[in-house]
Amino acid sequence: MNWEDLRHFVVLAQTGSLSEAARHLGVDHTTVARRVAALETALKVRLVDRLPRAYLLTEDGERIAQLARGMDEQAHAVMRTASAADPSLVGCVRVSAPPVFASVVLAPGLGGLATDHPGLVVELAGESHTAALERREADIALRLLEPAGEGLVVRKLCELSYSLYAAPSYAQDRDPAEYRFVAYDSSLEQVPQQRWLMQVAGPRPVVFRSNDAASLASATRAGLGVAVLPDFLAHADPGLVRLAPPVGILPPSRPLWLVVHEDLRRSARVRLVMDFLIAMLSAPVFGGGAKR
Amino acid sequence: MNWEDLRHFVVLAQTGSLSEAARHLGVDHTTVARRVAALETALKVRLVDRLPRAYLLTEDGERIAQLARGMDEQAHAVMRTASAADPSLVGCVRVSAPPVFASVVLAPGLGGLATDHPGLVVELAGESHTAALERREADIALRLLEPAGEGLVVRKLCELSYSLYAAPSYAQDRDPAEYRFVAYDSSLEQVPQQRWLMQVAGPRPVVFRSNDAASLASATRAGLGVAVLPDFLAHADPGLVRLAPPVGILPPSRPLWLVVHEDLRRSARVRLVMDFLIAMLSAPVFGGGAKR
DNA sequence: CATCAAATGTGGAAAAATGCCCATGAACTG
DNA sequence: CAGTTCATGGGCATTTTTCCACATTTGATG
Structure with missing residues (x-):
C-alpha cells in the first residue's frame, strides 16, 4: 500500500470532490482519481461511489478515511517537529x-x-x-x-479594555438620554462587550450593526452614534472621544x-x-x- | 511532504541500513537513499548521520521516526480494516x-x-x-x-495435556530409578512441562537437550531416554509409549x-x-x- | 430550452522516479 | 590478506507518474 495514495484519499474524503482535492493538493484532478483507484486496487476495497458530479465515500471508505485522518494528524506532528528542529531564523x-x-x-x-x-x-x-x-x-x-x-x-x-466612544461632535452637548448606538450584529450577540453595551443602552435604539469592529469605528466616527470599542483601536483616534462609563456598571475587559x-x-x-x-x-x- | 518518503524512512529507522531497508521494501537501495534525502529536504532537517557503513539516526531523526512509527501503526490499521471489508473468500x-x-x-x-x-x-x-x-x-x-x-x-x-513417553524397548523391564531423561535446553527452562520434568527427574540425569519438541520426540523414539511430550504429538506414535505419571505430582497441561x-x-x-x-x-x- | 459552470473521464505527450550498471572507499570477517 | 557487505556517486535506459487538452455529463439559471 502506497502512503502517498492515502494522503490523497484523505483530502478527497475531506473535500468530497476530485477537483477540490486536486486544488488543495496542488495536482491535477486526474492524479487524485488515479491514486484513489490505485488505493482501491491495493486494498481490494471500493472506497468511493463515482457519481457523475461528485465522489461519495462508501461505508468502507468512511471507515478507512477515519483511520487515515489519524495518519494525517501524525503527519502534521512530524512537520511541526521538523519545523521546531530547524535552528535558522529563515x-x-x-x-x-x-x-x-x-x-x-x-x-x-x-x-x-x-x-x-x-x-x-x-x-x-x-x-x-x-x-x-x-x-x-x-x-x-x-x-x-x-x-x-x-x-x-x-x-x-x-x-484588553473597552470603553464607550463617539464622534466629538456627536457627544458634545448631547443629552445621554438621546444617545443612539452602534453595535455588533446578531452573530456576535454573546460577546462580553456587546452584552455590556446592551445593558448600558437599555431602551435607547441601536441604529447600525456590523460584525466587524473596524466598521463600527468608522460608523461611530461618522457620527452615527455611540459604540463600545476596544481602547487600543479608539483611544488614539482623533475622530473619536471616549465617554465616561455609566456609574455602577463596570466596563468590560477581556x-x-x-x-x-x-x-x-x-x-x-x-x-x-x-x-x-x-x-x-x-x-x-x-x-x-x-x-x- | 511526501508520505511515501516517510514510509521508507520508517523502515530505514527500524533496520538501520539502506540495504536492509531496501530489501524489506522491495526496492533498490538507491531509491531509499533518494527518498530519505528528499524527506530531509522537505523537512529541512538532517535525519541521519551518514557513516561509512551505516545510517545512524540523528536526535531529530529519532524524534521524527517515533512519530512516523505512529503513522505506520495507523497504516496497518487501514490495511486490516480493508482486509476485513473484503467479503470474498479468495x-x-x-x-x-x-x-x-x-x-x-x-x-x-x-x-x-x-x-x-x-x-x-x-x-x-x-x-x-x-x-x-x-x-x-x-x-x-x-x-x-x-x-x-x-x-x-x-x-x-x-x-493441551502432557505425559511421559519413552521408546517401548526403553521402558520395558527398566527400573524407573535408572531412567535417563530427554529435555528442553536452557532457553526453555521456564516452560511448565520442563519444570515439571525436572521435578520428576530429581537426581536422575538428563542426557539430551533441544529447543525443539520434534527433536525431543525423535531422540526419545531412538531410545535415549524418557521425555515429557505433548500428547497430541506422541500418543499415536507407535515408536513411543506413554508411561504412567508418578503419583502425587500432577502432569502438566497448558x-x-x-x-x-x-x-x-x-x-x-x-x-x-x-x-x-x-x-x-x-x-x-x-x-x-x-x-x- | 439553451447556456454556462463545474465536475469527472480519456488518451497521448512530457516529466519524474526508479532500477541497474559501474567504480570507489570504508569497515567488518575469517 | 582476501572476501564480503555496505554506502556513494554518476550515468543512463526504462518504467511510472503526472500533466495537459479535450470530451462528456450534470445541475443550475435565465
Whole structure:
C-alpha cells in the first residue's frame, strides 16, 4: 500500500470532490482519481461511489478515511517537529489574531521584527474563526477566548479594555438620554462587550450593526452614534472621544491569550516571534490604559 | 511532504541500513537513499548521520521516526480494516502457531479447508516467537501463553495435556530409578512441562537437550531416554509409549489460546479459518485424551 | 430550452522516479 | 590478506507518474 495514495484519499474524503482535492493538493484532478483507484486496487476495497458530479465515500471508505485522518494528524506532528528542529531564523511564521487587533496593533509592530531579521517572514492572518494550530493553519494564535486543546501551550498576555466612544461632535452637548448606538450584529450577540453595551443602552435604539469592529469605528466616527470599542483601536483616534462609563456598571475587559503548539514552542523562529509578542503586549495597561 | 518518503524512512529507522531497508521494501537501495534525502529536504532537517557503513539516526531523526512509527501503526490499521471489508473468500490467511503444533495438528487439518475453498490460501507459520498481530505478521495466532495487547481478541480453545513417553524397548523391564531423561535446553527452562520434568527427574540425569519438541520426540523414539511430550504429538506414535505419571505430582497441561486482531474478526476469510480452528480444537479432551 | 459552470473521464505527450550498471572507499570477517 | 557487505556517486535506459487538452455529463439559471 502506497502512503502517498492515502494522503490523497484523505483530502478527497475531506473535500468530497476530485477537483477540490486536486486544488488543495496542488495536482491535477486526474492524479487524485488515479491514486484513489490505485488505493482501491491495493486494498481490494471500493472506497468511493463515482457519481457523475461528485465522489461519495462508501461505508468502507468512511471507515478507512477515519483511520487515515489519524495518519494525517501524525503527519502534521512530524512537520511541526521538523519545523521546531530547524535552528535558522529563515522562514515563515504564521500568526493568527482577531482582525482589528491584527491590523491596528500587530501589523505595525511586527513590521519592525521583519526588518531586524532578514529572511524571517511573518504572515499575519486576521481571522475571526479560530485557526487550527494542530493542522498548522497558524504557528501562533492570539485569542480572546481561553483556548483549550491537546498539546497547546497557553499564556495570558494582558487585559484588553473597552470603553464607550463617539464622534466629538456627536457627544458634545448631547443629552445621554438621546444617545443612539452602534453595535455588533446578531452573530456576535454573546460577546462580553456587546452584552455590556446592551445593558448600558437599555431602551435607547441601536441604529447600525456590523460584525466587524473596524466598521463600527468608522460608523461611530461618522457620527452615527455611540459604540463600545476596544481602547487600543479608539483611544488614539482623533475622530473619536471616549465617554465616561455609566456609574455602577463596570466596563468590560477581556483577556488576551497567546497560544502555540507545544511542538513549536522550541522552534527558534516561533520563539523569536513569541517573545516579541510577549514583550510588546505584556504591559498591564496596554493601549487605552493611559487615558483611563 | 511526501508520505511515501516517510514510509521508507520508517523502515530505514527500524533496520538501520539502506540495504536492509531496501530489501524489506522491495526496492533498490538507491531509491531509499533518494527518498530519505528528499524527506530531509522537505523537512529541512538532517535525519541521519551518514557513516561509512551505516545510517545512524540523528536526535531529530529519532524524534521524527517515533512519530512516523505512529503513522505506520495507523497504516496497518487501514490495511486490516480493508482486509476485513473484503467479503470474498479468495486470498491469504496467515496462521501462526507453535512449531510442532503447526506441523502435527494444523497442517493436516487445514489442508482440507483449502480444498473446500478454492482461492483461499492458508499460510501456516510455525513460530516459537509470538508474531505481532498488530503488524499483520499473522492474521490468527495460536499460543500457549495468554496473549495480551491492545485490540486483540482472545479465546481459550482447549487444554493441551502432557505425559511421559519413552521408546517401548526403553521402558520395558527398566527400573524407573535408572531412567535417563530427554529435555528442553536452557532457553526453555521456564516452560511448565520442563519444570515439571525436572521435578520428576530429581537426581536422575538428563542426557539430551533441544529447543525443539520434534527433536525431543525423535531422540526419545531412538531410545535415549524418557521425555515429557505433548500428547497430541506422541500418543499415536507407535515408536513411543506413554508411561504412567508418578503419583502425587500432577502432569502438566497448558491452555491453548486463539488470538485475532479485532479489526479482522469480521473478515470473511479470517472468520472461516477461525471457525474451522475452533471446531477442530474445542474438544476438551483433545489429542492424547482418549489414552489417558 | 439553451447556456454556462463545474465536475469527472480519456488518451497521448512530457516529466519524474526508479532500477541497474559501474567504480570507489570504508569497515567488518575469517 | 582476501572476501564480503555496505554506502556513494554518476550515468543512463526504462518504467511510472503526472500533466495537459479535450470530451462528456450534470445541475443550475435565465
